[in-house]
Amino acid sequence: MNYEPVIGLEIHVELKTKSGMFCGCPADHFGKTPNTGTCPVCLGLPGALPIPNKKAVEWTIMLGLALGSTVSEVSKFDRKHYFYPDLPKGYQISQYDQPLCRGGKIETSQGTVRIHRVHLEEDTGKLQHAMVDGKKVTLVDFNRSGVPLVEIVTEADIHSADQAKEFLKKLHQIVRYLGISDADMEKGSMRLEPNISIRKVGETALPPYKVEVKNINSFRFAAMAIEYEIKRHATILESGSIPAQETRGWDEAKNATVSQRSKEEAADYRYFPEPDIPPLRFTRGYIEGIRQSMPLLPDERKQKIVKEFGLNEQQATVLIDDERKLNLFESTVLSNAVVSAGISGATVANWIINKVADYGVATTQQVAADIVESQKITVIDESELQNVLATVISSNDKAVADYKKGKQQSLMFLMGQVKRQIPKGNTQQILDALKAALDTQ
Amino acid sequence: MLIDLPISELSEKLRSKTVTSVDIISECYDQIEAHESKLNSFITLVDRETAIAKAKAIDETIATHASPLAGIPYVMKDAYLTRGVRTTAASKILDSFIPPYSATVHRKLEEAGAILIGKMNMDAWGHGASTENTDYGPTKNPWDQERSAGGSGGGPAAAIAARFCSFGIGEDTGGSIRNPAAWNNISAMKVTYGRVSRYGAIAYASSLDTMGPTAKTAQDCAYVLETIAGVDPYDATSSPKPVPPYTKEIGASSKGKKIALPSEFFGDALDPEIKAAIMEAREVFESAGAEVTEVSLPLLEYGVPVYYILAPSETSSNLSRYDGVRYGGKRSLFTKENKRRIMTGTYALSSGYYDAYYKKAQKVRSLFISEYTKLLSQYDAILSPVTPIMPSKFGELLDDPMKNMMADLYTVTVNIVGLPSLSLPCGFGKTNLPIGMQLVGNMFSESTLFALGHTYQQKTDWHTRQPTLVSSK
Structure with missing residues (x-):
């Protein structure tokens, strides 16, 4: 049976603004001593309030413009609720139904990939599993908490691992050229999450399931995970079942995806408008200004x-x-x-x-x-050249003999020996002199 | 007593050195030592030596302080973060929380030279109207210690009534400043949403929370609001509108002012004694040249349902950070009322119910905004009672969640719209329990309300009456 993959991508990109999404802490968190770049706001302390970072909003709009998105004239932030120790407020400030940008596309050699939306949110803290006093513990580093994070969501327009890779490379390049993020995969400043399902060739409806793969930190692994999933789904479908709707992770050691969370455990995020931040309104002039300033x-x-x-x-x-x-x-x-x-x-x-x-x-x-x-054409002093030639010829009898027998490679070998002593010499001048010297032998 | 004097007079005496801040602070602590055990208004009392040391420093530098609040003692509802001073929101979850930073309001008062003497009792996380829903024991009403001091800010209101301090800072989400003011015979301003920074105030319901002053008189409240109001770079919802000179404008005449009296506030739910007091107040305003007209505000009955969807929704979100991982206290320490509101809000925001509850409530909120805007385009203020009932006996509200909600009937719509409201003493019932009224104005019309309130307090003496406890030894 022939199957066609149906793939959508979610990409998170950390912006390299000076300060955080909602506070004045440094956004550059990589390699810093844990919990040194924090304040009441990004620690979610009682009473702290978020102030949106203007630059981050501007850069997200700029990315949207680069992708051909429509920039919303009215946008807002929403709270997305879930409990996790790296999320100090119990909710993440994100965007739900009024993202900064909608639509857009990136062309690939295998067709157009449409962008669904581009929105802005805050990054979470980071968990570190460690041993302290001989005990297994989980530590939280909040340096990353509140770093501006752009999420780009595509339509399910991608139909191969190669196309996904090409799309991701192009997106990476755009982000880098805009100068809004290092998009360094190793540092986690660009994170990839493919949503994968497959259907029979010729079908047009979306498959009745999808599998999301998280924790991917390279284009190569993204392609490998997609390939792996396509094969896995085909096997399941061939056996008459439908793959489970779930979240999986990429395991570098096993070169395989592993199940992390099933749909049944999926959270109800209880989104509602963030009351601490008034809605954002942009004039056409403001958006045009960003377009003009785009590299x-x-x-x-x-x-x-x-x-x-x-x-x-x-x-x-x-x-x-x-x-x-x-x-x-x-x-x-x-x-x-x-x-x-x-x-x-x-x-x-x-x-x-x-x-x-x-x-x-x-x-x-x-x-x-x-x-x-x-x-520069360096003309070498003729007597100096002759001296070098004499030395090279006299100390490479075999090569000279081979040349005489018509072996052209030997000429190049001898040429190399001369060049080693006169690296800046004009190649043509040396070659002519070498040939002449060999012929008079 | 020195503490009976208005802030303006105390400030003058401090400047002319006829009185010292140490004198004032000492009097407060004497009063606290004599009566606090009967009231339980404090959660954390700043120790006397610390406060006296601050007072001494102010006395020595009094000439250099521009603010009339320099050297004046104040208290804060325990919802405000005070750097280095424990802040609990009256919940054991924060029993050992010493904030590493201060609320903007506290910072401004400290900069003005005012002296914090305590963090006050309240309903835990602001959930309640009687200061019974607290992990630190209920605050008793100075006028009758078998009764509640109101809530959620019962602590600061009782402390002002008992002359423990000169003024207090409350926080009003659905009536938490005005309700205790009414039940303790003090004055209080629930400000326009955005007028005073919310930064560093523990959030109950972010779109409704407002930070305001409570004191003996409208004029004292004006002095405090002048100091704490204004835009704050740490609060994106604070308004950039300039702060008017309230204390200079407070003398404005009430002549020709138009006051609306909505009939819906005077229905069967209202205690007849409170109704009678408001009608007397109406006559006072009329005698001052104001024009009082009966009007209709038909939406009023939807106020409580809308409030009890929006406020729990937001509080279920705001309180999710107290998940037991940080701050020490476990989630099981939330009170029954806290859990009720968290559960209600969680439900209202759940997928499948969001449209029927939260979204619908937001739509009704828009209706409230347009109804109030329309009314206030024709009137300078709306006169109404603050609470439908006289100060409740302990247990009455705690045991009856519906009655507890209905106590908020007259106050919550003001928060839903974001309007300012000045609460003033306006009489006493047969059993010598105080009665309060409120004047609700248009957005950012605090100055108008202060002037009306000041006129009223020039013509009446309710606000000068003290509970018998104050003068007893």
Whole structure:
């Protein structure tokens, strides 16, 4: 039987604002001493009240605009209730029926993936399971509590693990280019939750179940989890059953998903409008202002470097995929050194694509200087060249003999030996001199 | 007694050094030592030495203090966080909670140089109208110790009536400032929602909670409100509207002021003694040149049902942080009334019931807003009783949850709309129990209400009467 996967994604992205979603604590919590970046608000102390972070709202709207969403002119926050030790108020301030942004899309090579909504909420604290005085305990670190968190929800438009991966990479790139989040998976600042079900090819209705996989911290694992689930569901459907509606987690060690919570235990979140925060109203002018201030998106920057610097599609793609390289390219290609030496964009692109990994820290100045240097035609002093050639030829009898027998590889070997001693020499000049020297042997 | 004097006079005496803050504070502590055991108004009493030390510091620097509240003793309902001073909301769940920060209201009063002497008894988490629903024993009414001091802020009201302090800070979600004011013969202002910061006040029902002053007179309340009102960067619902100079505007004439008297407030539920007192008050206003007209507010009867959906819904959310993980006390320490409200609210917000209860109540709330707005576009104030009943005997409200709810009949609609309301003493019943009235005004019309109240208190002396307990030894 042929099945078609039906996949939707929920992605959480931590914003890199200076302060928290509703308080003045630092939003940068990674690697900090537990419970040092907290205040009455993010600890949910009695009497504390949330003040929404303007920047976080602005950045969420900006992300919505980048995704082609409709920005709500009236939005509000709601309380989502559940008990968990990392949630100090007993509710999370989130958005329920009036998210900041609705709709939008990302194009993938396998079709359009529509965005359902983009909303803003606060992150929770973090549990740490540890041993204290020989006892197994669970500790809570509230540094992450109240960090601004954007949730992006797609429609169930994704039909393969590869498409999911492509979508996620594009979204990751957009977030990074907007400069609103590090979107660092390792640090948990971008978290992925696929909702997966499958149906027979040709069917159009949504399957009567779905499985949500949580705790995924890489694109690769997301793809693996999706593949794993597709196979698992197919087996269950083939046996005449319907997979259970549940939440599963990705187990890196087992390379498998494992059941975490069944639908029956699903919480009633008792959403209601957050009375501590008045509704948000945005004028068209405000939203347009955000649109104007938006940096160029990956696709726009790609078009720009192709058009302005004459790069080919492949070079442009490689640079766009790594914003660090792209930024280095753009600064280098426009640097005085490169411009005055008349070096082409393609040359700069190739250098950066191939050699930037050799640098510890690649500064524009250093890279530009190296590229200019590499393009200089250095004419080597003829007597010095002859001395080197004589040494190389006399100490590589076998290679010389092989060359004489017509082995071209030996010529390249000898060339390498010469270059080792005169690294900056003009290749053509050396090659011509080497050939001449060998012929007179 | 010094503490009988209005704040303005005390402040002048402090400045002219004819009286010291130490004198005032000492008198308060003497009074507390003599009578507190009969009332149980305090949950936490600041120790005398600490308060006296603060008073000394104020006395030495009195010339440098701009605020008339400098050196004046006050109490707070135990719902306000006071840094370093235990704050319980009258629940054992917070029995050992020493706040690491202060409510904005407390901070402003401290900055003004006022001196906190205690944290006062209340119905736990604000749930109640009699200060019986507390884990620290009920507060007794200074006028009759077999009766309740009202609630939820019975503690601060009783303390002012008993002359333990000059003024108090209450918190009114459905009548918690006004009801005890009426039952203790004191004055109190339930402010417009957003007028005073809620930051650091333990939330009962966030969209209804308001922070206001209680004192002997409208004028004293005006001095306090001038100090605590205003926008707060820590409260997104606080209003940026400028704070009027209430004490300067309080002398405004009542001549030509239009007062509405809605007939729905004078139905069968109302005790005839209270009705008679309000009708006498009407005549006082008329004699001051105000025009009193009978009107209709047909929605009134829906006030209690709407309030008892919205307030429990919000409280079920606000109290979920007391889950037993932090703060020490377990969830089993919630009182029966707390549990009743948490359960009701949880139910009203549950999926499948949300539309029928919470959402519908919000719709009726909108109707209340438009009905009150319409009425108050034609009148300067609405005159009504505060409570339908005289101070209740212990057990009466506790044993009858319906009666307990109905005690809020005249006060809750004001919170539903967010209007200000000034509660004033307006007479006594046959058994010498005090009666209160309220003047409800348009949003942010506190100044108008203070002026009307001040006019009334110039023409009457109810507010000067003291329980016999005060002068007894």
